[in-house]
Amino acid sequence: GAVVSQHPSWVICKSGTSVKIECRSLDFQATTMFWYRQFPKQSLMLMATSNEGSKATYEQGVEKDKFLINHASLTLSTLTVTSAHPEDSSFYICSASIGGDTEAFFGQGTRLTVV
Amino acid sequence: AQKITQTQPGMFVQEKEAVTLDCTYDTSDPSYGLFWYKQPSSGEMIFLIYQGSYDQQNATEGRYSLNFQKARKSANLVISASQLGDSAMYFCAMRGANTGGFKTIFGAGTRLFVKA
Numbered sequence: 001g002a003v004v005s006q007h008p009s010w011v012i013c014k015s016g017t018s019v020k021i022e023c024r025s026l027d028f029q030a031t032t033m034f035w036y037r038q039f040p041k042q043s044l045m046l047m048a049t050s051n052e053g054s055k056a057t058y059e060q061g062v063e064k065d066k067f068l069i070n071h072a073s074l075t076l077s078t079l080t081v082t083s084a085h086p087e088d089s090s091f092y093i094c095s096a097s098i099g100g101d102t103e104a105f106f107g108q109g110t111r112l113t114v115v
Numbered sequence: 116a117q118k119i120t121q122t123q124p125g126m127f128v129q130e131k132e133a134v135t136l137d138c139t140y141d142t143s144d145p146s147y148g149l150f151w152y153k154q155p156s157s158g159e160m161i162f163l164i165y166q167g168s169y170d171q172q173n174a175t176e177g178r179y180s181l182n183f184q185k186a187r188k189s190a191n192l193v194i195s196a197s198q199l200g201d202s203a204m205y206f207c208a209m210r211g212a213n214t215g216g217f218k219t220i221f222g223a224g225t226r227l228f229v230k231a
Contacts (some may be wrong), residue, residue, distance in 0.1 A: 035219055043206060044160075044221045056162035091158055095219065103150075104210070104219055 002028045004096045006107025013084055013114055021079045022092035022108045030076035030096035034104060035067075038091040050077050084114040117142050119209050127228045128197045134191040135182070138207030138227045146167075147211030149190040150219065152202040153183065166190060177181035179225075194227075202229045 003026040013019050025034055032051050036044040050056040050071035058064050066088075069070040077096070081088055093109040118141040128134035140149065142147045147168045153161040166174045174181045182191040194201060208212040 008173075011183070026174045032217070046218055046220065047219050093158070093160065095160075103162070103165065104146075105162075106152075109158040109160075111158065 001060065002026075002105045004030075004105045006094055006108040006110055008053055009108060010111040011113070012050075013112070015085055017039045018080055019084055019112060021081075021092055021094075021112075023077045023079070023096065023107050025075050025105070026073055028096075028098055029079070030058055030098065032073065032104075033067060033071055033093045034097075035051045035077075035079050036093045036095070038093060038109075040091075043045040043095065047079075067086065070101045072084050085114070088112065089114045117144075117209060117211070117220055119207050119220055121207055121222035121225050123225045124223070125226045125228065127230060128194075129230050130199060131196055133193060133195045134197055136194070136205050136207075136224060136227065138190045138192065140188050140190060140207075140209050142188075142209060142211055147209055149180070149181070149183070150208040150210065151190075151192045152206045152221075153201075154206060154224075156203070160206075163205075164192065179181065190220060197229045199231060201227050202227055207220030 005024045007022045040046045045060045048056045048058045050069050052071050052074050056069035071077040084099045094107045095104040097104040123160045149166045151163040164176045164179045166183045171184050178195045180193045204224045206224045208219045210219045
């Protein structure tokens with residue numbers, strides 16, 4: 001299968017700072033990328049869908065100004081958690097697809113801890 | 116509305132035995148895909164098996180098979196000859212046009228424990 005690389009794997013940051021997480025498709029062009037959030041012992045909750053060159057579509061209840069998503073190229077999408085707080089601590093995972101009804105491939109995930 | 120339901124929070128199975136993980140879904144899409152993923156403690160999502168809604172035959176991938184019953188809207192995962200390394204969280208997922216941009220939605224997951 002195709003490879004999606006997510007960086008960093010884990011990050012610890014101070015409350016009030018911003019953190020950027022990268023999601024790269026290494027061997028295919030990802031028209032669409034998805035960002036999920038997963039709390040301990042829970043399922044993956046979709047945060048937003050991003051299509052290359054256009055604004056991300058956020059799920060209900062997800063703060064657009066807090067979770068900034070950029071999908072400037074067909075191989076890179078970034079999620080920036082702005083002014084992070086301890087309650088933002090979670091596992092964030094991205095997936096990417098070439099578009100349409102095709103399989104989406106997952107990154108390794110990023111464990112964010114805000115102290 | 117699109118929904119995936121996994122009613123088994125946890126399952127135990129003896130090593131070398133088969134186990135079935137349940138999944139039911141609800142969708143208004145005429146065409147959709149059903150997936151199963153394995154998530155070990157490391158957190159990565161490992162793709163296991165895919166079933167298209169128009170596929171006539173049940174999908175199989177090695178020790179994994181998907182028992183697809185379209186009329187009942189169920190897509191149970193069967194793992195044969197369980198191994199200790201199969202202990203993990205398992206998620207059933209669905210993808211279809213009406214979920215908006217073909218996004219994948221997930222069930223709550225089932226934690227599988229394989230006993231030696």
